[in-house]
Amino acid sequence: MEQILSITSYFIILLPLVISALTIPSKIFSRVLNKNVIYFLTLIASFSGIIYSFYGLINIKDSIIEKSFNLISINNYNLTYGVYIDKISLLFGLTLFIVSFAVQLLSLSYLKNENKLRFFAFLNIFNFSMLGLIFAQSLYQLYIFWELVGIVSYLLINFDYMNEKISKLSKKILIINRLGDCGFLAGILILSNILISNGFYEFVNLGINNIETFSKIINTNLAPEFYITVVGLFIVAALVKSAQIPFYNWLQDAMNAKIPVSALLHSATMVAMGIFLIIRILPIFYNYELLLNIISIFGITTALVCSLCALAQDNPKKLLAYSTSAQLGLMFLALGNLNIKGAVIFFITHAISKSLMFLTLTSKEDEYNNLWKYMALLFGGLSTMGILFAGHSAKEILLSGLNSNYQTLYTIIVILTAFYITKLFISQYKLTNFKNKISSEFFSFLILIFTNIGFYIYIKNNYNYETSYILYISLIAIPIAIFMILKIKPISFIHNIFLNGFYLDKIYSVFLNKLYFGIAKICRIIDDRVFSNYKPILLGSIGMVKTINLIETKLMNGYVNTIEYLSNFASKKHSNIQTSDIRNYNAYALIIITVCLILLIMIYTGILILIGEK
């Protein structure tokens, strides 16, 4: 059983990568491997993924399957990769496959130009990297695919790269995402460093199944403040990926991507990876109530702020983006209250219903606005509100595991959710011209709707929960919302704040951008003016050359000149001596010979003495 699951999982994970790699030869061998084959293979890969996850979920019970291979090994330092299959990874995988199957099916008809092949290649790489993340065997592997997911998101947002606005935004989104990645990497590097320095080399790869063990080790070996900082790095990574406070602005910018991308990446699967990360490393939090409270507080604040912002949005995609941030905030809240089941169930229902709502928004660019699509939107919206099927159960289960401190805020958020979804209903209602025409994309709505209902039935049979006031509050809120949206005009000041998302984006772009540009400019000036400035050296060497020239002309030539002068002087004196008198010459000769002889004798005796001493 384990053998089958683990071996099949390799195929399931690698298949999307192989398919996307096939797109390069498919341009050359277009007869054998034409586009349609690749689209077909893509759908087959997702569908087989769905079957695999179902099969796995039925058979795995509570056991865990782990297979690991060596990535790098230097002495005791081993990094591994592999697959780690448990219930949570299979549940996340199932959701990914269902949503991506629906999205891929819709993309077939949604995209019409020649770039469709590239789009499918990117979707396949996305599936591959998501699977690598979900089935990650170690935190290192989780990080590797975490970054890859970010890059694929960048590539998909920057899909129409000639659009100046989109390409700029995609750059910004990637850089914000890198910020989170940086925190994540710092976290895992510090964790494994602590393990190495305490001699626990077997845990250095930070395997998922060892988390409980090594979190205990780290807990005993680390001061509390430092521990909180390290875990805080992971929390930052999760907050960035899941577009929580204070990073929620990137998700709004990401809405410039194509609708299938928004439906798959930026509402359902990729943004929820923050939740996945926290679920995986949850044992690290157990001993610190404070850390759990931090998660809860970030979650609930984001939910509140983003729900308020969503209320003011006119663009349906932006409204849904804020709604996504808010719902993810609720999942963080659930995790902060250690309600893992609630968070996972909430994630699945949210993914199914939110991507359904996104997929119905395709009408703006084309003319297939119709009744069925609006019905699908209604279904998804009501599910998100917590009225219909799985959405309802998810909201109830979340409430049942909630600390009583948060219940009031939770109720407010539920009411706000009902408000903004109603607003979306009204605005889309105005655009719809109810033609009763079934288009091809209706099949993908159907998949998501049936999944929703099926999941509801599953929860109903397996979990006990009671229908509480949440359902009635939502039901009451809808007519009030309709009345308020149609009749009451918002106060423009507050409306503007909400519309711009509390000006978070502006603060970043004004403050951080300028800071960064300023530092870069200063560094460049230092480099150009200080390090590349050779004037002192140049002037110094010129000065040296001049001094040497002076020495050459004045000193070196000087002694030659002196000799010349002296010999000149001597020759003049000499001419005076020559008197042509023979007696004078004899006298000179006598003096010179005597002096020479004396000198010779002295030297000779001196030499003799020296030799004698030896």
Added chain:
Amino acid sequence: MEHFLSIPILIFIPMIISLIMLTPWFKLNEIHTNRFVKILCFGHFLYCTLFLLFYNSAQPYNTIIHLLGSDWIQTLGVKISFRLDNISLIMVTLTSFIFLISSFISKSIVNQNHKFYYSMFLLLMSAILGIFSSNDIFLFFMFWELELIPAYFLIGNRWKQEVTPEESEKAKKSAIKFVLFTFAGSMFLLLGILLINFYSYLSTGILNANLTDLDITTIPNSIKLLISICFIISFGVKIPIIPIHTWLPDAHTNAITPISIILAGILLKTGSYGLFRFNYELLHNTFLTIAPYLAIFALINIIYTAFVAFAQNDIKRIVAYSSISNMGLIVLGFCTCNKIGVSAAFFHTIAHSLVTAGLFAICGIVYNRCKTRDINILSGIASKMPVFFGIATTIVIASIGIPLFAPFVGEILTITAALNSGLSPVIRTAGICSLPLLILSSCYMLKFLHAGFLGEERNEFSMINDISSKEGLILGIIVLGLILFGIIPSIGIDFINLG
């Protein structure tokens, strides 16, 4: 097989052919010369891979040449001795590969003075191979100096007809700058080498200049420190370490593309290789005391240059500064003084050679088509060359340290090694502080990509066409190499750790 693998052939064949090329009897035209050099480089690369395949870690390749039946300079104990252990072998193979790529790219660029160009090209190759394989400190120094002559001509001369006078003037100036800087550095190198030779003679009474069995245990510590500092200064010019780095951006920017690839791809690595051989291996104990201070310089290299790179307006200059930043990472790897750090440094050497070759090739292709490298003028060329844009995106993604590409492994291992270094808290801090490189590098590389390729379409670039299949092949090979080392890093790391 061992008789077939001869180190002198590996090193001196390019030199001999380069000398033959200078004679008047060599009469091939440019295309044929280029083809000849390409075949030569390819053969050389294959020969290097044979060396790699038959490498036995217990018995590194060793050769001593006796000239006229005796040693080279007997009075100084200098021998022409070569040794290829696993590290040298990696560097030699990398050299061969980079020159192969560079010879492919030369074809479309060099159209003037081709005989002299290819002659100098091969002479430079020989000199660099000599640096990586010599086992004698004087021989090392000889090759170190020999490399300057061809490098000077390759950077400064005019190899293209369509170069403006200002550009060739700039190229000449930067070549002079390069030579002056390196000369100043090699002065210190010679000082260090002479000191080592002298002091080992004083203590042992034998004149010996062999790297592997040089006895330096009896040299006084203060002298050792002096020698270490001399070496660090001389290699610091080549690496380059921050205050003495300014020759690099000029030389890289003003040289033609294949030469930029060689400079960044392999010439800088001679510096880090020297740092490893002389400081890390030979003067290990002294290096342990110096390492924390050097780590500070490495950190400045990494962070400061990343900011400077962001403020540049020339795409080639951005890449040049990015390579300084990456060299800082390699130096940090050595500074950690543990096994992970050294293997990370050499792995990053390989990865960065590939990446930088790719990036400079991209710059060259853009410059070839658009005749400008200014990012304020370049814009919207991606719509005309989508395939090229795709490959460029891949290489840029690789260069910012995204997993599944080789540079990621180098970065993560270097930082891990720095964190685990028990040497000094300074190194640990440097490791943590170099983490923002992830963000900074993505800032400047994305600026490179977006400002260079995307944006409004311009009329002056409406006639450019996409890359040819040959250019695509070169870039494709680089991308494949990056992915190979990224997915299976163990093939590189295990080989580095053999010794």
